[in-house]
Amino acid sequence: MKIAVIVFPGSNCDFDVYYALKEIAGIPSELVWHKEKTLKNFSGVVLPGGFSYGDYLRAGAIAKFSPIMEEVKRFAEEGKPVLGICNGFQILTEAGLLEGALLRNRSLKFLCQDVFLKVENKNPIFLKELKKGQIIKLPIAHMDGNYFCDDKTLKELIKNKQIAFRYCLHNGKIEEENIKANPNGSLYSIAGIFNKKGNVLGMMPHPERYVEKILGSRDGIYIFRSLKNFLMG
Amino acid sequence: MKAKLEVYLKETVLDPQGKTIKNALKNLGFDEIEDLRVGKIFYIDLNIEEEGEARRIVEEAAEKLLCNKIIESYKVYL
Numbered sequence: 001m002k003i004a005v006i007v008f009p010g011s012n013c014d015f016d017v018y019y020a021l022k023e024i025a026g027i028p029s030e031l032v033w034h035k036e037k038t039l040k041n042f043s044g045v046v047l048p049g050g051f052s053y054g055d056y057l058r059a060g061a062i063a064k065f066s067p068i069m070e071e072v073k074r075f076a077e078e079g080k081p082v083l084g085i086c087n088g089f090q091i092l093t094e095a096g097l098l099e100g101a102l103l104r105n106r107s108l109k110f111l112c113q114d115v116f117l118k119v120e121n122k123n124p125i126f127l128k129e130l131k132k133g134q135i136i137k138l139p140i141a142h143m144d145g146n147y148f149c150d151d152k153t154l155k156e157l158i159k160n161k162q163i164a165f166r167y168c169l170h171n172g173k174i175e176e177e178n179i180k181a182n183p184n185g186s187l188y189s190i191a192g193i194f195n196k197k198g199n200v201l202g203m204m205p206h207p208e209r210y211v212e213k214i215l216g217s218r219d220g221i222y223i224f225r226s227l228k229n230f231l232m233g
Numbered sequence: 234m235k236a237k238l239e240v241y242l243k244e245t246v247l248d249p250q251g252k253t254i255k256n257a258l259k260n261l262g263f264d265e266i267e268d269l270r271v272g273k274i275f276y277i278d279l280n281i282e283e284e285g286e287a288r289r290i291v292e293e294a295a296e297k298l299l300c301n302k303i304i305e306s307y308k309v310y311l
């Protein structure tokens with residue numbers, strides 16, 4: 001049982017994710033270069049944050065053609081856990097493994113700050129350790145995190161319980177038009193979504209950055225511990 | 234043959250960059266400018282001369298990589 005953390009040219013959260021998985025959550029993990037063609041010995045995969053291919057063209061647009069992505073698609077189809085964080089989320093939407101797209105932040109500013117998130121739905125793989133409605137604090141650091149999809153897709157996401165997290169105020173209040181409650185202007189304040197089967201999660205906030213008290217919060221650990229429980233029992 | 238590919242955000246997608254630029258122009262006195270949206274242009278050199286084939290290739294490149302059809306549309310000029 002091992003998790004692969006994919007390293008693209010321009011990934012910069014790869015080692016943080018590796019550290020959070022291995023040292024904090026205690027899941028055997030390995031960094032895997034994007035040119036690799038197989039994930040044969042792995043049970044799950046994480047696409048970390050960063051600026052793959054310099055965010056050229058569109059964030060994630062070029063990384064989706066990396067050789068390893070065929071394996072990531074296979075994982076998604078087979079129901080194995082696939083987690084995309086920040087740039088990883090952007091890559092998953094570009095690859096069509098998650099619905100919608102991530103647009104430039106509405107403020108046109110790079111946002112590097114803490115956000116509060118409301119857990120919108122249950123999920124046996126990634127959110128087992130969190131309750132529906134629970135508020136957690138995680139940091140964001142992105143230029144293109146403004147989630148968008150068409151009305152029909154949004155209705156589907158809501159109906160199928162595919163929304164994982166929504167941006168909110170510290171008291172859990174969701175205000176889509178308030179920049180304090182929804183800093184990047186995401187549609188429906190969406191911060192993270194699942195695929196239909198629930199085994200692929202994409203999220204803009206960085207759970208790997210908040211896994212130790214010394215870092216300011218440990219709220220990110222829930223996601224990695226849930227993953228560990230799912231994979232290792 | 235040379236081709237030009239225009240990629241732009243769909244009408245229904247908010248373009249904050251275009252809005253900011255429009256406001257800057259308003260501040261400079263361009264009161265006649267009602268709306269402005271930002272797009273991308275790709276200037277492409279092809280090593281073929283047949284128009285239909287050139288269009289097909291540029292469209293394929295747009296569909297596969299250069300345009301994200303969830304948020305963008307495109308136009309090809311030869």
